[in-house]
Amino acid sequence: MNQNKEHLRELWARYKSLLNHASPSSAEPSPQAKEARQLYEQKIWPLTKEGFTDRGQEQYAASFHTVGTTPEPVILSARAIDATKVYLLHTKDTEKLCGRIEKELGWGVDRIKTLQVSRSNPEDIYMQVRQQIDKLDSGAPIAFDPTGGTKAMVAGLAMFAFSLAEEGRTAHVYYVDNEEYDDQLRRPVAGTEYLKRLENPREIVPDWLYHRAREAYQQGDFLRAEERFRRAIEREGRANSPEAILSCAYKLLDTSQFEQAREKLAELLHLLQIHPYRQSPLVKHQGSIESQKQGLEAIVQLTNALTAKEKDVAPLADHSKVAWTLAALRFMAKGRLGSGRIAEAVLLRYRALELFLQHRLALKGFDTAKPDYQRLCEVAQTNLEALQVAYQSERTKARLEPEDNLEQKNTVDLISAYFLLRALGDEAAIAVNANKVVGLAKARNSSVFAHGFELPSKNLADDLADVLQTFVQNGKLPEVAFDPIPLT
Known part of the structure; x- marks a missing residue:
C-alpha cells in the first residue's frame, strides 16, 4: 500500500488532465505533455516510491526480477523485498532500463547483478537462475518477482520458483499488483500499487x-x-x-x-x-x-508397569506386549533409516535387542535392573554354583574373559543377559551365534554413544536387524507390525 495515496490521487487527476489536453498529432511534445511528464518525474513517481510501504515476508538472501518495458514495478518490488543480492533478468532490448533501476535503487554493483536471458526460452532462465541459486546456502530464503518481461520470461521464472519449493527451499513469488488500472493511459493509477505474494498452487489447490x-x-x-x-x-x-x-x-x-x-x-x-x-x-x-x-494399548500397559513407582516386571513376560513394543521400535528405526538418521536407528535397534533379552529373562521372573539370582535358580531348577559354571563356560567359548561372581552384579547389561540366557539353555539365545552378539556389543562400546568415537553405520543397523529377527523367530513371539495402513 501507499501512505501517499490521497495526495497521489490528486496529482494523478492533474496528470491525466494534462495528457488529455496534449495534442497527439504534433511532432514536438506539446506544453501540456511536457508539463505532464515533469509532474510525473518530479512529484508522482518520487511520492510513489516514498509512500510504498509493503515489505517481503522474510529476509531474503537473493531476489530475481524480470525486467520489462517499464522499470517502475521492478524498483518498487526490489525496494520492498530488500534482498541481500538483487538479480535483474533482462533481454537485449531491456538492458538499457537496468541502468535506471540500479541508479534509483542506489545499492551499488556488489549488491545488484544483471543477467541477460532469452525473451522466448524459459529453459534459459532456468539455467541462469539455477546457476546463481546453487551458489547460495541451501537454507537461504529466495524471492522471485516475475512482474515484468515477456510471457515466456514470466512463466519461466514463476515455474522455476514453484519447482524450487518442491526441493524444500524457501522460495516465494511476488509481483506488483494494483487496486486501480487506468485503461485510458494503460498503466496503474499511481499510489494504488501493492506487493502481492503468489501462493504456490501445489500448496493451496x-x-x-x-x-x-x-x-x-x-x-x-x-x-x-x-x-x-x-x-x-x-x-x-x-x-x-x-x-x-x-x-x-x-x-x-x-x-x-x-x-x-x-x-x-x-x-x-x-x-x-x-x-x-x-x-x-x-x-x-x-x-x-x-x-x-x-x-x-499393550505398549502403554507395559511401559506404565515398568515405570511405576512399584515396578512390576510381570508384563515384560507377556509375549503380546513385548511383540508390539518391538514392532514400535522397528517402526521408528525404519523411518529413521529412510531419512538418513542412521545413529538414531542403531540406538533403537540396540534397545530392541536388549528388550528382547530382558523379556526372555522376565519369563523366569528375573529383573535385569534388580537381579535376584537365588530366585532365578529356583525357577530354572538349578543352583547358583552350577549357573555360575555354565555362565563362565559360555563366555569362555566366545573367547571372553571370565567375570566375577554373578551375585556381585547389581545390574545385568546386554552381553551379560545374553550369556546368562545361554547358561540357562534358552532356545532363542542358543539359536544366535555368540560371536555376532559379542561383535554387536563391542561395536556399541566403541561407538560415540559409549566409550569410543566410531560412528554408527548402515551395516551395523542391518546386522542388528538380522540378529534381532533370529531372536524373535526363535522366541515364539506373535508376528505383529505397525505397517502403515494403505490409503486406498
Whole structure:
C-alpha cells in the first residue's frame, strides 16, 4: 500500500488532465505533455516510491526480477523485498532500463547483478537462475518477482520458483499488483500499487495437496502428510480428514507418544462409523486399525508397569506386549533409516535387542535392573554354583574373559543377559551365534554413544536387524507390525 495515496490521487487527476489536453498529432511534445511528464518525474513517481510501504515476508538472501518495458514495478518490488543480492533478468532490448533501476535503487554493483536471458526460452532462465541459486546456502530464503518481461520470461521464472519449493527451499513469488488500472493511459493509477505474494498452487489447490499428502505418507513423512491433508480439508471447508488423523497417529508413534497415538486411532475408528466417512477407503481396513490400536494399548500397559513407582516386571513376560513394543521400535528405526538418521536407528535397534533379552529373562521372573539370582535358580531348577559354571563356560567359548561372581552384579547389561540366557539353555539365545552378539556389543562400546568415537553405520543397523529377527523367530513371539495402513 501507499501512505501517499490521497495526495497521489490528486496529482494523478492533474496528470491525466494534462495528457488529455496534449495534442497527439504534433511532432514536438506539446506544453501540456511536457508539463505532464515533469509532474510525473518530479512529484508522482518520487511520492510513489516514498509512500510504498509493503515489505517481503522474510529476509531474503537473493531476489530475481524480470525486467520489462517499464522499470517502475521492478524498483518498487526490489525496494520492498530488500534482498541481500538483487538479480535483474533482462533481454537485449531491456538492458538499457537496468541502468535506471540500479541508479534509483542506489545499492551499488556488489549488491545488484544483471543477467541477460532469452525473451522466448524459459529453459534459459532456468539455467541462469539455477546457476546463481546453487551458489547460495541451501537454507537461504529466495524471492522471485516475475512482474515484468515477456510471457515466456514470466512463466519461466514463476515455474522455476514453484519447482524450487518442491526441493524444500524457501522460495516465494511476488509481483506488483494494483487496486486501480487506468485503461485510458494503460498503466496503474499511481499510489494504488501493492506487493502481492503468489501462493504456490501445489500448496493451496486441494487436488495437489491430496496428491502431495499421499506422497509424503508413502515416504513415511507422517508430519508433512498430516499438515497437507489438513490444509486440503481447510481449502474444501471440511471438518475432518480420516487420512490426517491416521497420519497424526503414526507421527505420534514415531516420537514414542504411544498413548496419544492410541487415542488418535480410537478417534479414527469412531469417525469411520459416521456419515459421510463410511465411504472412506479406510473403512475396509478397520480390522487392521483396531489391531494396531490394541497394540498401542499393550505398549502403554507395559511401559506404565515398568515405570511405576512399584515396578512390576510381570508384563515384560507377556509375549503380546513385548511383540508390539518391538514392532514400535522397528517402526521408528525404519523411518529413521529412510531419512538418513542412521545413529538414531542403531540406538533403537540396540534397545530392541536388549528388550528382547530382558523379556526372555522376565519369563523366569528375573529383573535385569534388580537381579535376584537365588530366585532365578529356583525357577530354572538349578543352583547358583552350577549357573555360575555354565555362565563362565559360555563366555569362555566366545573367547571372553571370565567375570566375577554373578551375585556381585547389581545390574545385568546386554552381553551379560545374553550369556546368562545361554547358561540357562534358552532356545532363542542358543539359536544366535555368540560371536555376532559379542561383535554387536563391542561395536556399541566403541561407538560415540559409549566409550569410543566410531560412528554408527548402515551395516551395523542391518546386522542388528538380522540378529534381532533370529531372536524373535526363535522366541515364539506373535508376528505383529505397525505397517502403515494403505490409503486406498
